[in-house]
Each structure stands twice: as structure tokens, then as C-alpha cells.
Amino acid sequence: MPLPAALLATACNAPAAETPGVTVAQGTLESGGGMVVSAYPHASRAGAEVLRAGGNAVDAAIATGFALAVTHPAAGNIGGGGFMVIRFPDGSSTVMDFREKAPLRAHPEMFLDESGEYSYRIHHRSHLAVGVPGTVAGFAQAHEKYGSAAWTGLVEPAVALARDGFEVSERLAGSLAGRLEAFRDYPATFAQFFRDGEPYAPGDTLVQADLAATLERIRDHGRDGFYAGETARLLAEEMERGGGWITEEDLARYQAVEREPVRGTYRGYDIISMAPPSSGGTALVEMLNVLEGFDVAAMGANSPAHAHHLIEAMRRAFRDRAAHLADPDFSDVPVARLTSKAYAAEIRATIKADAASVSDPDDVAGAPGWESSETTHYSVVDADGLAVSVTYTLEGGYGSYITVPGAGFLLNNEMGDFNARPGLTTDRGLIGTEPNLARPEQRMLSSMTPTILARDGELVAVVGSPGGRTIINTVLQIVVNVVDFGMSPADAVAAKRLHHQWLPDAARLEDGYMSEDDAAVLTAMGHQISWSGRQGIAHCIFTGEGGVLVGVPDPRDSDGTAAGY
Ligand code: GLY
Numbered sequence: 001m002p003l004p005a006a007l008l009a010t011a012c013n014a015p016a017a018e019t020p021g022v023t024v025a026q027g028t029l030e031s032g033g034g035m036v037v038s039a040y041p042h043a044s045r046a047g048a049e050v051l052r053a054g055g056n057a058v059d060a061a062i063a064t065g066f067a068l069a070v071t072h073p074a075a076g077n078i079g080g081g082g083f084m085v086i087r088f089p090d091g092s093s094t095v096m097d098f099r100e101k102a103p104l105r106a107h108p109e110m111f112l113d114e115s116g117e118y119s120y121r122i123h124h125r126s127h128l129a130v131g132v133p134g135t136v137a138g139f140a141q142a143h144e145k146y147g148s149a150a151w152t153g154l155v156e157p158a159v160a161l162a163r164d165g166f167e168v169s170e171r172l173a174g175s176l177a178g179r180l181e182a183f184r185d186y187p188a189t190f191a192q193f194f195r196d197g198e199p200y201a202p203g204d205t206l207v208q209a210d211l212a213a214t215l216e217r218i219r220d221h222g223r224d225g226f227y228a229g230e231t232a233r234l235l236a237e238e239m240e241r242g243g244g245w246i247t248e249e250d251l252a253r254y255q256a257v258e259r260e261p262v263r264g265t266y267r268g269y270d271i272i273s274m275a276p277p278s279s280g281g282t283a284l285v286e287m288l289n290v291l292e293g294f295d296v297a298a299m300g301a302n303s304p305a306h307a308h309h310l311i312e313a314m315r316r317a318f319r320d321r322a323a324h325l326a327d328p329d330f331s332d333v334p335v336a337r338l339t340s341k342a343y344a345a346e347i348r349a350t351i352k353a354d355a356a357s358v359s360d361p362d363d364v365a366g367a368p369g370w371e372s373s374e375t376t377h378y379s380v381v382d383a384d385g386l387a388v389s390v391t392y393t394l395e396g397g398y399g400s401y402i403t404v405p406g407a408g409f410l411l412n413n414e415m416g417d418f419n420a421r422p423g424l425t426t427d428r429g430l431i432g433t434e435p436n437l438a439r440p441e442q443r444m445l446s447s448m449t450p451t452i453l454a455r456d457g458e459l460v461a462v463v464g465s466p467g468g469r470t471i472i473n474t475v476l477q478i479v480v481n482v483v484d485f486g487m488s489p490a491d492a493v494a495a496k497r498l499h500h501q502w503l504p505d506a507a508r509l510e511d512g513y514m515s516e517d518d519a520a521v522l523t524a525m526g527h528q529i530s531w532s533g534r535q536g537i538a539h540c541i542f543t544g545e546g547g548v549l550v551g552v553p554d555p556r557d558s559d560g561t562a563a564g565y
Helices: 041-052 057-071 120-124 135-146 151-164 170-177 187-193 209-221 229-242 248-253 280-292 304-324 341-348 470-483 489-494 516-524
Strands: 007-009 017-019 022-025 029-031 035-038 081-087 093-098 257-259 262-266 269-273 376-381 387-393 451-455 458-463 507-510 529-532 540-543 549-552 561-564
Touching (some): 022 029, 029 035, 029 561, 035 041, 035 057, 035 540, 035 549, 041 057, 041 376, 041 561, 057 135, 057 151, 057 376, 057 387, 081 269, 081 451, 093 135, 151 209, 209 229, 229 248, 269 280, 280 304, 280 451, 280 470, 304 470, 304 507, 376 458, 387 451, 387 458, 451 470, 458 470, 470 489, 489 540, 489 549, 516 529
Parallel strands (some): 507 529
Antiparallel strands (some): 007 029, 017 022, 022 561, 029 549, 035 376, 035 561, 081 093, 081 387, 093 257, 262 269, 269 451, 376 387, 451 458, 458 540, 540 549
């Protein structure tokens, strides 16, 4: 039931800004109405204003996503793809898959150079690294099926932000300034994000006129404003110019897909998460099932025992990820088995209480390497309890670095999420397993894990994060923090995290995860550990006391913002 529109902004990093009826806070925000938490203030505000005007959470998610394409160019996008998990007030759920696809000309050996050697540059930073974008098709399909407000009103806030400009934050200014040299090789990108060749300063206004024109075409023509006509022509021309393979035919053929979510349970909580072609939901449920058989609460948060059991569950789920996970339209992915309690019991029996296992690369034909951490997650809940969890991406920060000239949007480099080459395995973590090789119109494997938690028919939380393969483990640890350790929403998100992905056989702990003495206990068990500055940016919403919505921007992101009414 919607509560009175009482609002309380707490723990703010910056003063709350007011627009009529909508409160925006760069800290935890409580709201009796609707709530959006995303990676940029203007985007959260755009979504919350749609909610306040009577739109539902799907409408608000679309408005937020388009606004992020303007204000968060490192990961917000119309030139990339992603996933949307939706839980309806009656407890039913669905997912929208708008992951990019390989173009029609793709083949498993497309990332080899003229001498037949695997080329990282071709795989990750070339026109061949660009997948057929899915975001606009995904938003259009979600709107057609589940939206309630007029489409034009969901795109218009983004049009205005691109056309009139928006205030550059300190973090965005720093991020763009750091690309000064890298973007020089990409003239359209350099022109869009530098003014007279100089970086924008915090507080400057960034105007993106070509992007505004593209968004106007999307506003006026829906998916055809992107996949046909002027936008498609400009994109195909840039591909031809740069040696890429995406044609107007590829764009016209692209379709988003509605799929069944991956569902599981953890100590009485319902887990609703993303299905393949993401590995996220499957690996998350597999790991939770494994942990369910241990008394995690008794171990204590971030203790050596807790860390050890997390790492051992991660090791096994990521090995299965490498062996089995891929686009379900191209291979049989054994989701039911991997997410079954019986399989988890088999896995659990292989975990020793106080000694690390060893990851064996011969276990499958390849091993996954570390992955880029640029993606973005946002969460939306409306006053009726409709909940939407969206993670979408360009893959690397600013994707391929290629802006479509005249159209003003960055293209993804998502083809890098396909395996590099058939059979290629290196101890640095390249993978050559069959299911996730590039093929015409196949979707590349993802780790994105937009997730929703419920219990006894009530919404508990909307969760997700950027971070490549760390995403799955970030979401896992937030769930465990809530369920096993009873942490408050803010503590569950702020708590330090760790990551292990089978290979390389080493755990990466956020600085401050545990004391040096505890780390010594972990290494004495046989774990290799290293320390990292930050893992993930989980912009989440929880249901708090009395049903109030608690928006929690991850404190790891200075631009993370909750907006509600
Ligand atoms: N590109 C990040 C992911 O899909 O997992």
C-alpha cells in the first residue's frame, strides 16, 4: 500500500535539491511514493518526475535510461544493451533481454589478425568490437508491453538534457579529462566531449546537439527512430568507414526478447534475476544454494570463515559459468540443473571447512579473464509496488570510443564479451569454450545481474551493480548481508566486498574488507588474495519499516542519486 508522501533525506553527501514534489538526494532517501536510484542526479530526477506524473516503474525506468545516455556517457547508452527485470505487484515477474547481437557477418575466428593470431585490439577496440545495439529496442518493447505513459514524455527529458545541456559533475569532468589523449583518435567523440579541445570543468554545461537530434527521432518514431532511417544510415556509414560489419539490415533485424527470469530461493527469500544470455542470475542462485547449507550468520560478516565459503562458492559457480553459460537461443544452457538445490548439495560436499580448493583450468576448455568494470545499474519502484531492476552497458567505459558522426552517441565494444577464439586458453584467462563464440546474431555472454528480492509476497529489495564479472559477486554479498547478517539497507550496500572468479585463482578484496590478521588466516587456508580500491556501484532500493521505500545510492559513487516523491 502506498504510504503518505513523507520524505526523509538522510546521510546526504550533498544538499537535497527540490523540484516540485520530487526530492533528490545523494544519500539514503526514504519515500512513501515512488523511488528511482541511479548513477546521475538528472537521470534519477527524470525517472521520479515520470512516477510523480502518474507513470509506472517501467515508464520511469525508460526515462531514467534515456537520461543516463546523456548524462552518464561512460555507461548510460542508446548504443549498447542490457537487461530489465520486472516484478509486478501480484508477485509475478518477467525479464526483457536487449543484449547486443553479433552482426550477420560474424564468425568465431573474427578476432584473429592477418597472421591468424588473436588480436586484443580487434576484439575490444575496433569497429569489429561493436555489437548490434539493443537498448532502444528493449525500452520500446518494455514500453509497449508494460508501460502506461506516453512514449514521447519518456524520451523528452533526455532530449532536453542533450539539447540544453546539463551541469557536469566533478566525477564526470575527471572521467572525461582522463580520456583527453585516448579520444583524440576518435574525432567525433573528441568533439562531443571536449570544448575547443579543452576538458569541461565541474559546473560547466555539456551540450550534445547531435545526440539531441537522434533522441528526437527516437521520441517521434520509437524504435524506428534508431533502427531505420537517418540514425541507422549514419551508424552503417560509420561501420563501413571504419571496417565494421553492422549494416542497416542488421539494425532492422534486431529484436529484444522477453524471457522467463531465473528464479531461486534463499532461506525463505525469493530471488528473481536475469536469465541467459546473462550468466548473472544462474550463478547467483547457484552460489546462494551452496551457501544455504552453511551457517553463514554464525561465521560473522567478513570473517575469514565467511570469506572462505564465499570464495569456494564463487570458484565453483564461475567454473560452471565458463563451461556452460551462453546465449540460450544458440545452445542448451543447463539452468535448471545449475540452479537446483540438489546440485548445490553436490558442490557443497566438495568444500572443505578451512582449506582452499585449487581451480583447475583443465576442468573446462578455457578460463575467464578479468573484465572491464564499466556498466551501470539503476533501480525503480512505483507507489503500487511495481519494481524494475535495470543493468545496461557499453561494455568498457565509453564503449568502443566510437561516436557515430552526426548522431552523437557512443557505440559499445560488447563483442569483447564473446570468447576470443575457438579453443584458445591462456593462463591469463582467455577462454575458448564453444558455447560463447561469435556467430551471426548470437548474443554475447554477460555477467549483468539485475535482481529483485521478495519474501512472503512482498517486495524486499531491487539490487544490481556494474563491474563485469564482479557484478554477480557484488549482488551475492548484498543478499547475504541482508538475509544472513540482518544489515540495514545502507550497511548492506556499503559493506566491503570481495571477488573470486575461478581463474585467475585469486581473490580480490576491497581495501578494508578485513584486518591484516584475518587476511593472514585466509592465506593460511591456501587462498591467494590481493586488494582493490572498489568493487561495484550498487544503486539499490529496499522496502523498509512499514513499507517505506529506502533508496540507497552506493557510497562508492559520488554521483549516485536517489529521487522520490
Ligand atoms: N559487459 C559487461 C557484462 O555484460 O557483463
